[in-house]
Amino acid sequence: MNKIFIALLALALMFGVTATSLALTKTEKRYAYTLQHLKLNKQTEAKFGPILKAYLEERKAAGDIYDEVKKKYKAAEKAGTITDAQAKQLFEAKLTSETKELAAKKKYYPEFLKVLKPKKVWYAFDLANEKMSKIEGKGDEE
Numbered sequence: 001m002n003k004i005f006i007a008l009l010a011l012a013l014m015f016g017v018t019a020t021s022l023a024l025t026k027t028e029k030r031y032a033y034t035l036q037h038l039k040l041n042k043q044t045e046a047k048f049g050p051i052l053k054a055y056l057e058e059r060k061a062a063g064d065i066y067d068e069v070k071k072k073y074k075a076a077e078k079a080g081t082i083t084d085a086q087a088k089q090l091f092e093a094k095l096t097s098e099t100k101e102l103a104a105k106k107k108y109y110p111e112f113l114k115v116l117k118p119k120k121v122w123y124a125f126d127l128a129n130e131k132m133s134k135i136e137g138k139g140d141e142e
Contacts, residue, residue: 026132027056033135034127038120048115048124055108056128062100069093 024032031053035045069089076082082090105125112121 027053027060029132029135030056030128030130033130034124037127038116038124040116040120044115048112051108051111051115052124052128055104055111058104058107059101059128062097062104064097065100066090066093066097 031049034052035049038045038048040048070077070093073082073086073090076086077090109121109125112124116124
């Protein structure tokens with residue numbers, strides 16, 4: 001499955017189709033971006049791809065916890081009218097999300113090390129956690 005995805009992505013890039021026009025999910029874009037920039041050989045990529053995908057899915061699930069609460073109170077936050085209770089929910093959701101993201105990193109760090117050397121593991125986490133604007137080629141803002 002990963003090979004098919006990467007082959008389709010490579011084919012699309014050859015014909016000038018961008019990742020955005022393929023309507024890929026953010027997780028799929030992150031996955032492709034990370035693998036592309038790690039420059040792994042095919043054998044290592046075949047071993048690492050499923051581990052990376054699992055990490056990215058767990059990372060996304062952790063982020064979704066905060067995103068759902070933030071979405072719920074978006075209008076109130078924009079208007080500057082969030083209540084103390086809403087602010088508390090937002091903060092607690094953010095803490096929960098960050099805790100789960102850190103747990104995912106700790107969980108997958110030894111898994112990454114089974115396939116990659118420590119230097120590549122460092123780059124893999126760095127690339128997988130880039131801002132979407134950079135992944136989508138919209139700038140290098142930090």
